Amino acid sequence: MQVNTLCIIGAGTMGTGIAQIAAQADIAVTLVDTDDAALERSRGLLDKSLRGGIEREKLTVEQADAVRERVRWDTTRGAVSEADWIIEAVFEDRAAKESVLCDVSAQARASVPIATNTSTIPIHQLASACTGPERFLGMHFFNPAPAMKLVEIIPGTQTSPAVAEAAVALCERMGKTPLLAPDIPGFLVNRAFGALVCAATDIWVKGGKPEDIDAALEMGLGHKMGPLKTADLVGLDVVLALLRSLSEQTGDAMFRVPDVLTEMVEDGKLGRKSGEGRLLHLRRMIDCDCRLMR
Ligand code: NAD
Numbered sequence: 001m002q003v004n005t006l007c008i009i010g011a012g013t014m015g016t017g018i019a020q021i022a023a024q025a026d027i028a029v030t031l032v033d034t035d036d037a038a039l040e041r042s043r044g045l046l047d048k049s050l051r052g053g054i055e056r057e058k059l060t061v062e063q064a065d066a067v068r069e070r071v072r073w074d075t076t077r078g079a080v081s082e083a084d085w086i087i088e089a090v091f092e093d094r095a096a097k098e099s100v101l102c103d104v105s106a107q108a109r110a111s112v113p114i115a116t117n118t119s120t121i122p123i124h125q126l127a128s129a130c131t132g133p134e135r136f137l138g139m140h141f142f143n144p145a146p147a148m149k150l151v152e153i154i155p156g157t158q159t160s161p162a163v164a165e166a167a168v169a170l171c172e173r174m175g176k177t178p179l180l181a182p183d184i185p186g187f188l189v190n191r192a193f194g195a196l197v198c199a200a201t202d203i204w205v206k207g208g209k210p211e212d213i214d215a216a217l218e219m220g221l222g223h224k225m226g227p228l229k230t231a232d233l234v235g236l237d238v239v240l241a242l243l244r245s246l247s248e249q250t251g252d253a254m255f256r257v258p259d260v261l262t263e264m265v266e267d268g269k270l271g272r273k274s275g276e277g278r279l280l281h282l283r284r285m286i287d288c289d290c291r292l293m294r
Contacts, residue, residue: 046071050067134163138153236269
């Protein structure tokens, strides 16, 4: 499948990041969003990312200019009917995604693949909103898309093998490493991370030191970053939402949301983004020690 034009619905953090890597791979991209303010934010995000790329010597000024020329922004969906590939990257809300997918699949050419960047919604459920579910699949990029190598490719029950293969080829063309993931809650990364963070938190509340738990997985299993540090980095509110989703979808006790996590999020302790980061663990550990000593 020849991909010269890509249309992305949703010009937020992920849509804009994906637009950048596609444009860097010589693909003409149209980013569609609901209003001019959203598009203005997206232009700013792309510009900031390109400037960062130049500063870190990942991009030349010429390459950054060429990317800007290949990206267009639009509040209408005119580009959908012209596109060779479509990626949906609107809010993580099933009804919003279904409405977009229903409209876009009716407007796009019949053979054009349509991907969703959902983090948590089952692909087979979203597929039922699409005309032509055999051309629909998940392409789960990670944030920040220009820097993160991994893309999870998630075929649904009806996705044609040709479309899954074309998605793999498209990711490789964009310099990414695609991995096939089953259509199960959390796919690969979020499912494994959810289980790890629950286990690490369980050890912590039973008296393990957070630093030691992270170090044990780093040194003992060769993980690059322990699950508690990772949770601090991505934000405890994001982790809480992930665990709630995994727990609801699977009913599995492995993903039971730890009370301490809910409490911390309710207290506004969100990890690094609220300025607490690793200190959060230390403070919590002192509380635990006090409880154990009593
Ligand atoms: P975001 O809030 O930054 O952007 C979403 C954009 O979608 C907004 O600009 C919004 O105006 C737009 N939008 C909403 N409804 C629309 C519609 N009907 N038509 C056109 N545009 C519409 O969100 P994000 O962080 O970019 O996340 C997008 C998707 O990517 C979600 O499914 C999310 O789960 C997934 N994802 C996010 C991350 C992350 O770390 N942010 C990582 C991987 C996957």
